[in-house]
Amino acid sequence: MTSHDHEHFEILMMKQVDGFIDAAERAELQAHTTDCATCRAELRSFTDLKTTTDAMRQRLLDDVAQDPLRPDLPTRAINTVGFLALVSAAVLCCGWIGWLVWTDPKIPEILRVGLLLAGGIGLGVFLNVLRLRLRAAPTDPYREIDR
Numbered sequence: 463m464t465s466h467d468h469e470h471f472e473i474l475m476m477k478q479v480d481g482f483i484d485a486a487e488r489a490e491l492q493a494h495t496t497d498c499a500t501c502r503a504e505l506r507s508f509t510d511l512k513t514t515t516d517a518m519r520q521r522l523l524d525d526v527a528q529d530p531l532r533p534d535l536p537t538r539a540i541n542t543v544g545f546l547a548l549v550s551a552a553v554l555c556c557g558w559i560g561w562l563v564w565t566d567p568k569i570p571e572i573l574r575v576g577l578l579l580a581g582g583i584g585l586g587v588f589l590n591v592l593r594l595r596l597r598a599a600p601t602d603p604y605r606e607i608d609r
């Protein structure tokens with residue numbers, strides 16, 4: 463068998479594996495693989511590879527069907543209410559601490575203003591990072607890797 467023949471039969475094998483082979487090509491390939499052990503083994507390895515990748519594809523599709531990237535409405539509603547409750551608690555706690563600092567006559571006024579500014583900026587940054595992390599978690603493409 464020349465390398466040209468080998469390329470020809472490799473193309474037929476690919477068509478066979480992908481389901482694009484016609485009847486005449488199938489008969490030609492079948493006649494050849496009956497006689498040629500090398501091509502028979504190669505066709506079997508291509509077929510095995512196709513079976514494996516089809517199974518992987520089906521598993522990925524099943525995963526997406528079972529666990530959609532966007533949660534359903536009740537889950538999103540619970541997440542939103544929980545997030546708003548957390549934000550409210552954080553704002554109330556920081557507001558209470560801010561009020562204690564602001565009304566403490568023993569703390570110099572410049573220090574009170576500085577502490578409240580730093581606290582407000584810190585709270586804003588914390589809440590924004592928390593919001594971004596929570597929003598990114600359900601669509602993180604790498605969460606599938608641990609499965």
Ligand SMILES: [Zn+2]
Pocket residue numbers: 463471494498499500501502
């Ligand atoms: Zn051959």
